[in-house]
Protein backbone atom coordinates (compact mmCIF):
# COMPACT_ATOMS: atom_id res chain seq x y z
CA UNK A 1 0.00 0.00 0.00
CA UNK A 2 1.05 3.54 -0.71
CA UNK A 3 1.28 6.31 1.85
CA UNK A 4 0.81 9.67 0.10
CA UNK A 5 1.81 12.79 2.02
CA UNK A 6 0.75 16.26 0.86
CA UNK A 7 2.47 18.90 2.92
CA UNK A 8 1.16 22.46 2.53
CA UNK A 9 2.24 25.59 4.37
CA UNK A 10 -0.63 25.20 6.88
CA UNK A 11 -1.56 21.51 6.97
CA UNK A 12 -0.01 18.16 6.13
CA UNK A 13 -2.35 15.44 4.88
CA UNK A 14 -1.57 11.71 4.99
CA UNK A 15 -3.61 9.28 2.93
CA UNK A 16 -3.30 5.52 2.41
CA UNK A 17 -4.00 4.20 -1.09
CA UNK A 18 -4.67 0.46 -1.41
CA UNK A 19 -4.65 0.50 -5.21
CA UNK A 20 -8.42 0.97 -5.44
CA UNK A 21 -9.34 3.63 -2.92
CA UNK A 22 -8.06 5.84 -0.12
CA UNK A 23 -8.47 4.05 3.22
CA UNK A 24 -8.19 7.22 5.30
CA UNK A 25 -7.21 10.87 5.21
CA UNK A 26 -5.39 12.21 8.27
CA UNK A 27 -4.51 15.85 8.74
CA UNK A 28 -1.97 17.50 11.01
CA UNK A 29 -0.57 21.02 11.17
CA UNK A 30 2.69 21.58 9.29
CA UNK A 31 5.62 22.00 11.68
CA UNK A 32 9.18 21.35 10.65
CA UNK A 33 10.22 20.57 14.25
CA UNK A 34 8.00 17.47 14.35
CA UNK A 35 10.21 14.40 14.44
CA UNK A 36 9.79 11.06 12.68
CA UNK A 37 8.84 9.45 16.01
CA UNK A 38 6.21 12.08 16.71
CA UNK A 39 4.68 11.49 13.27
CA UNK A 40 4.53 7.79 13.97
CA UNK A 41 2.85 8.11 17.38
CA UNK A 42 0.14 10.30 15.85
CA UNK A 43 -0.21 8.17 12.71
CA UNK A 44 -0.37 4.76 14.38
CA UNK A 45 -2.80 6.01 17.05
CA UNK A 46 -5.24 7.20 14.41
CA UNK A 47 -4.94 4.06 12.28
CA UNK A 48 -5.68 2.04 15.42
CA UNK A 49 -8.62 4.26 16.22
CA UNK A 50 -10.13 3.70 12.76
CA UNK A 51 -9.27 -0.03 12.82
CA UNK A 52 -7.14 0.26 9.68
CA UNK A 53 -4.52 -2.40 9.02
CA UNK A 54 -2.16 -0.90 6.50
CA UNK A 55 0.75 -2.71 4.95
CA UNK A 56 2.70 0.29 3.67
CA UNK A 57 5.50 -0.48 1.22
CA UNK A 58 5.76 2.82 -0.64
CA UNK A 59 5.78 6.49 0.34
CA UNK A 60 5.43 9.59 -1.85
CA UNK A 61 5.76 13.16 -0.57
CA UNK A 62 4.86 16.54 -2.03
CA UNK A 63 5.93 19.42 0.17
CA UNK A 64 5.67 23.18 -0.29
CA UNK A 65 7.80 23.48 2.88
CA UNK A 66 11.31 22.12 2.14
CA UNK A 67 12.31 21.88 5.82
CA UNK A 68 9.72 19.26 6.76
CA UNK A 69 10.98 16.77 4.20
CA UNK A 70 13.93 15.63 6.29
CA UNK A 71 11.83 14.28 9.16
CA UNK A 72 9.28 12.78 6.77
CA UNK A 73 12.11 10.91 5.04
CA UNK A 74 13.27 9.51 8.38
CA UNK A 75 9.66 8.57 9.23
CA UNK A 76 9.34 6.66 5.98
CA UNK A 77 12.68 4.94 6.32
CA UNK A 78 12.40 4.01 10.01
CA UNK A 79 8.80 2.84 10.14
CA UNK A 80 8.10 1.48 6.65
CA UNK A 81 11.59 0.58 5.52
CA UNK A 82 11.33 2.54 2.31
CA UNK A 83 12.92 5.49 0.61
CA UNK A 84 10.20 8.00 -0.20
CA UNK A 85 9.70 9.45 -3.65
CA UNK A 86 9.82 13.25 -3.27
CA UNK A 87 8.08 15.32 -5.96
CA UNK A 88 10.37 17.99 -7.36
CA UNK A 89 13.57 16.01 -6.77
CA UNK A 90 15.46 15.00 -9.93
CA UNK A 91 14.88 11.28 -9.31
CA UNK A 92 11.09 11.75 -9.34
CA UNK A 93 9.93 11.69 -12.96
CA UNK A 94 6.70 13.40 -13.99
CA UNK A 95 4.37 12.17 -16.73
CA UNK A 96 3.95 15.77 -17.98
CA UNK A 97 6.27 18.53 -19.18
CA UNK A 98 6.97 21.69 -17.18
CA UNK A 99 7.35 24.73 -19.42
CA UNK A 100 8.37 27.72 -17.29
CA UNK A 101 11.27 30.18 -17.15
CA UNK A 102 14.66 28.47 -16.84
CA UNK A 103 15.86 28.09 -13.26
CA UNK A 104 12.50 28.92 -11.68
CA UNK A 105 10.92 26.95 -8.83
CA UNK A 106 7.42 25.53 -9.21
CA UNK A 107 5.55 24.43 -6.10
CA UNK A 108 5.40 20.61 -6.14
CA UNK A 109 1.71 20.80 -5.17
CA UNK A 110 1.06 22.61 -8.45
CA UNK A 111 2.88 19.94 -10.47
CA UNK A 112 0.95 17.20 -8.67
CA UNK A 113 -2.36 18.98 -9.32
CA UNK A 114 -1.41 19.30 -13.00
CA UNK A 115 -0.71 15.56 -13.27
CA UNK A 116 -3.99 14.74 -11.50
CA UNK A 117 -6.08 17.15 -13.58
CA UNK A 118 -4.61 15.88 -16.87
CA UNK A 119 -5.13 12.25 -15.82
CA UNK A 120 -8.80 12.87 -14.97
CA UNK A 121 -9.86 15.42 -17.58
CA UNK A 122 -7.17 15.75 -20.28
CA UNK A 123 -5.54 19.06 -21.23
CA UNK A 124 -6.51 22.74 -21.36
CA UNK A 125 -7.33 23.16 -17.69
CA UNK A 126 -7.25 25.79 -15.00
CA UNK A 127 -6.82 24.26 -11.54
CA UNK A 128 -7.78 26.50 -8.63
CA UNK A 129 -6.39 25.28 -5.28
CA UNK A 130 -7.51 27.04 -2.08
CA UNK A 131 -4.66 26.58 0.39
CA UNK A 132 -2.49 28.98 2.37
CA UNK A 133 -2.13 30.70 -0.98
CA UNK A 134 -4.73 30.35 -3.71
CA UNK A 135 -3.04 29.04 -6.83
CA UNK A 136 -4.26 28.88 -10.41
CA UNK A 137 -2.32 26.27 -12.40
CA UNK A 138 -2.57 26.32 -16.18
CA UNK A 139 -2.38 22.95 -17.95
CA UNK A 140 -1.68 22.98 -21.68
CA UNK A 141 -3.33 20.76 -24.31
CA UNK A 142 -0.63 18.09 -23.89
CA UNK A 143 -0.81 18.12 -20.08
CA UNK A 144 2.22 20.37 -19.52
CA UNK A 145 2.29 22.78 -16.61
CA UNK A 146 2.77 26.19 -18.27
CA UNK A 147 2.44 28.57 -15.32
CA UNK A 148 -0.40 30.31 -13.58
CA UNK A 149 -1.25 32.71 -10.81
CA UNK A 150 -0.50 32.91 -7.08
CA UNK A 151 -2.93 34.98 -5.00
CA UNK A 152 -3.08 35.51 -1.24
CA UNK A 153 -5.12 32.79 0.43
CA UNK A 154 -8.55 33.55 1.85
CA UNK A 155 -7.56 33.09 5.49
CA UNK A 156 -4.33 34.98 4.92
CA UNK A 157 -6.33 37.97 3.63
CA UNK A 158 -8.60 37.90 6.68
CA UNK A 159 -5.62 37.58 9.01
CA UNK A 160 -3.88 40.50 7.30
CA UNK A 161 -6.95 42.72 7.78
CA UNK A 162 -7.14 41.79 11.44
CA UNK A 163 -3.43 42.28 12.08
CA UNK A 164 -3.14 45.59 10.26
CA UNK A 165 -6.24 47.36 11.58
CA UNK A 166 -6.85 47.77 15.31
CA UNK A 167 -10.65 47.85 15.02
CA UNK A 168 -11.02 44.77 12.82
CA UNK A 169 -11.61 41.46 14.61
CA UNK A 170 -10.43 38.00 13.57
CA UNK A 171 -13.26 36.33 11.63
CA UNK A 172 -13.87 33.22 9.55
CA UNK A 173 -14.98 33.44 5.96
CA UNK A 174 -18.64 32.68 5.18
CA UNK A 175 -20.99 33.66 2.39
CA UNK A 176 -22.79 36.87 3.37
CA UNK A 177 -26.43 37.23 2.32
CA UNK A 178 -25.92 40.80 1.16
CA UNK A 179 -23.05 42.75 -0.37
CA UNK A 180 -23.70 45.86 1.72
CA UNK A 181 -22.67 45.01 5.28
CA UNK A 182 -24.38 46.84 8.14
CA UNK A 183 -21.77 45.97 10.80
CA UNK A 184 -18.00 45.49 10.86
CA UNK A 185 -18.05 41.69 10.60
CA UNK A 186 -20.55 41.68 7.72
CA UNK A 187 -18.52 44.34 5.90
CA UNK A 188 -15.34 42.26 6.25
CA UNK A 189 -17.06 39.07 5.22
CA UNK A 190 -18.49 40.79 2.17
CA UNK A 191 -15.09 42.20 1.22
CA UNK A 192 -13.38 38.86 1.42
CA UNK A 193 -16.13 36.65 -0.01
CA UNK A 194 -17.30 38.87 -2.89
CA UNK A 195 -13.79 40.20 -3.44
CA UNK A 196 -12.57 36.65 -3.83
CA UNK A 197 -15.45 35.74 -6.16
CA UNK A 198 -14.38 38.70 -8.32
CA UNK A 199 -10.77 37.51 -8.18
CA UNK A 200 -11.71 33.96 -9.22
CA UNK A 201 -13.95 35.10 -12.08
CA UNK A 202 -11.55 37.78 -13.28
CA UNK A 203 -8.44 35.61 -13.27
CA UNK A 204 -10.13 32.61 -14.91
CA UNK A 205 -11.61 34.80 -17.66
CA UNK A 206 -8.26 36.41 -18.36
CA UNK A 207 -6.43 33.08 -18.42
CA UNK A 208 -9.00 31.69 -20.86
CA UNK A 209 -8.64 34.73 -23.13
CA UNK A 210 -4.84 34.54 -23.04
CA UNK A 211 -4.73 30.77 -23.61
CA UNK A 212 -7.14 31.10 -26.53
CA UNK A 213 -8.70 27.63 -26.25
CA UNK A 214 -11.73 26.24 -24.47
CA UNK A 215 -10.68 25.33 -20.91
CA UNK A 216 -12.22 23.45 -18.02
CA UNK A 217 -11.83 24.84 -14.51
CA UNK A 218 -11.24 22.39 -11.62
CA UNK A 219 -11.49 23.62 -8.05
CA UNK A 220 -9.86 21.89 -5.07
CA UNK A 221 -9.05 22.65 -1.41
CA UNK A 222 -11.23 23.02 1.67
CA UNK A 223 -12.73 26.38 0.79
CA UNK A 224 -13.68 25.51 -2.81
CA UNK A 225 -17.26 24.41 -1.95
CA UNK A 226 -17.89 27.75 -0.20
CA UNK A 227 -16.85 29.77 -3.24
CA UNK A 228 -18.82 27.49 -5.52
CA UNK A 229 -21.85 29.16 -3.92
CA UNK A 230 -20.77 32.51 -5.35
CA UNK A 231 -19.49 31.67 -8.83
CA UNK A 232 -20.37 29.32 -11.68
CA UNK A 233 -16.79 29.43 -13.01
CA UNK A 234 -15.90 25.96 -11.66
CA UNK A 235 -16.74 23.04 -13.95
CA UNK A 236 -15.65 20.42 -11.38
CA UNK A 237 -14.82 20.16 -7.71
CA UNK A 238 -12.23 17.49 -6.85
CA UNK A 239 -11.78 16.95 -3.16
CA UNK A 240 -8.79 14.58 -3.45
CA UNK A 241 -7.08 16.06 -6.50
CA UNK A 242 -3.57 16.30 -4.99
CA UNK A 243 -3.80 12.81 -3.47
CA UNK A 244 -4.88 11.40 -6.83
CA UNK A 245 -1.92 13.10 -8.52
CA UNK A 246 0.47 11.55 -6.00
CA UNK A 247 -0.80 8.03 -6.81
CA UNK A 248 -0.42 8.71 -10.56
CA UNK A 249 3.17 9.97 -10.14
CA UNK A 250 4.07 6.99 -7.93
CA UNK A 251 2.78 4.54 -10.56
CA UNK A 252 4.60 6.41 -13.31
CA UNK A 253 7.90 6.07 -11.46
CA UNK A 254 7.31 2.35 -10.82
CA UNK A 255 6.73 1.68 -14.52
CA UNK A 256 10.02 3.14 -15.73
Ligand SMILES: Nc1ncnc2c1ncn2[C@@H]1O[C@H](COP(=O)(O)OP(=O)(O)O)[C@@H](O)[C@H]1O
Nearest residue numbers: 008009010011012130131132133155221222223
Ligand atom coordinates in the same frame (compact mmCIF):
# COMPACT_ATOMS: atom_id res chain seq x y z
N1 LIG B 1 -13.32 23.24 4.86
C1 LIG B 1 -12.70 24.33 5.32
N2 LIG B 1 -13.40 25.35 5.88
C2 LIG B 1 -12.78 26.44 6.34
N3 LIG B 1 -11.47 26.65 6.30
C3 LIG B 1 -10.72 25.68 5.76
C4 LIG B 1 -11.28 24.48 5.24
N4 LIG B 1 -10.28 23.72 4.76
C5 LIG B 1 -9.15 24.42 4.97
N5 LIG B 1 -9.41 25.59 5.57
C6 LIG B 1 -8.44 26.61 5.95
O1 LIG B 1 -7.78 27.04 4.78
C7 LIG B 1 -6.41 27.30 5.06
C8 LIG B 1 -5.54 26.52 4.14
O2 LIG B 1 -5.67 25.16 4.47
P1 LIG B 1 -5.02 24.00 3.65
O3 LIG B 1 -5.89 23.64 2.51
O4 LIG B 1 -4.71 22.90 4.58
O5 LIG B 1 -3.69 24.74 3.11
P2 LIG B 1 -2.25 24.20 2.76
O6 LIG B 1 -2.44 23.13 1.73
O7 LIG B 1 -1.56 25.42 2.22
O8 LIG B 1 -1.62 23.70 4.02
C9 LIG B 1 -6.17 26.96 6.54
O9 LIG B 1 -6.18 28.15 7.26
C10 LIG B 1 -7.36 26.07 6.86
O10 LIG B 1 -7.71 26.19 8.23
Ligand SMILES: CC(C)(COP(=O)(O)O)[C@@H](O)C(=O)NCCC(=O)O
Nearest residue numbers: 008009064105106107109131132133
Ligand atom coordinates in the same frame (compact mmCIF):
# COMPACT_ATOMS: atom_id res chain seq x y z
C1 LIG C 1 2.30 28.93 -4.06
C2 LIG C 1 2.53 28.00 -2.88
C3 LIG C 1 3.07 28.79 -1.70
C4 LIG C 1 1.18 27.38 -2.49
O1 LIG C 1 1.36 26.56 -1.37
P1 LIG C 1 0.18 26.10 -0.37
O2 LIG C 1 -0.84 27.17 -0.35
O3 LIG C 1 -0.39 24.82 -0.94
O4 LIG C 1 0.84 25.84 0.93
C5 LIG C 1 3.49 26.83 -3.29
O5 LIG C 1 3.03 26.18 -4.41
C6 LIG C 1 4.91 27.33 -3.53
O6 LIG C 1 5.66 27.52 -2.62
N1 LIG C 1 5.27 27.53 -4.83
C7 LIG C 1 6.58 27.97 -5.26
C8 LIG C 1 6.48 29.03 -6.33
C9 LIG C 1 5.69 28.63 -7.55
O7 LIG C 1 4.93 27.68 -7.55
O8 LIG C 1 5.86 29.31 -8.59
Ligand SMILES: [K+]
Nearest residue numbers: 129131133135
Ligand atom coordinates in the same frame (compact mmCIF):
# COMPACT_ATOMS: atom_id res chain seq x y z
K1 LIG D 1 -2.43 26.18 -2.94
